[in-house]
Amino acid sequence: MKIIILEDEKQVGIKAADMVEEVIRNNPKALIGLATGSSPIPTYKELIQRKNSGLDFSSITTVNLDEYIGLGGDHPQSYRYFMNDNLFSGLALELKNTHVPRGDGENPENDAMEYEKFLKNIGKRDIQILGIGVNGHIAFNEPEDPLSLVTHVVNLTEDTIKSNSRFFESMDEVPKRAITMGMGQIFNAKKIILIATGKNKAQVVKEFISPDITTNNPSSFLKLHDDVTVICDKEAGKLIAGDI
């Protein structure tokens, strides 16, 4: 595992975009795994700038990690909407080449199974971008015993609901369930970038680099993958700066 601590979130975005660019230059038809939330936004801005300066994204395919249950793609807080708004429109991607689990179906368990089948079929991602929750969740794999390998329906924890309420009018409006890739599918990527920015991630980043792996901190399992780069800003990396 490689850990890089940079000055601020802009620098983090540039570094993560460099890694994505390298993948696309090597394989214009790359399969790219994406996350939502605030952590990847500077990376997405940087990728859009690179598209505007000539980098060709037209043949890539993307898959997203998760989606809230109960929100359709036209809901401004749905992850489909977030991706269209923050990345896909800026890269002028054809939406048929972008994949986000369906959140507004009648049978979420079935939609989760269908997404898993689709992911198995489409194969290994060339690169996967991840954020990390303050409780160590990756995608919506919350601290829990046991963790699930495959795409599944999850009940979000109080911590996650509270933390995500910043995007909603009130806590009550935050969906309580989501569809998420499981730990096995997250690992089904040749390279993984974990982005952590801001002082509220400092503690979880410190726990993450401890030698343990535990279902109390799902991100800790990433230490078992052989190509993970953690990119932090100074704030998120402040408790580990002396250790690396």
Ligand code: F6R
């Ligand atoms: C989003 C996702 C989540 C976020 C995590 C951090 O698709 O899977 O695991 O990456 O909640 O969110 P931010 O970046 O908003 O702190």
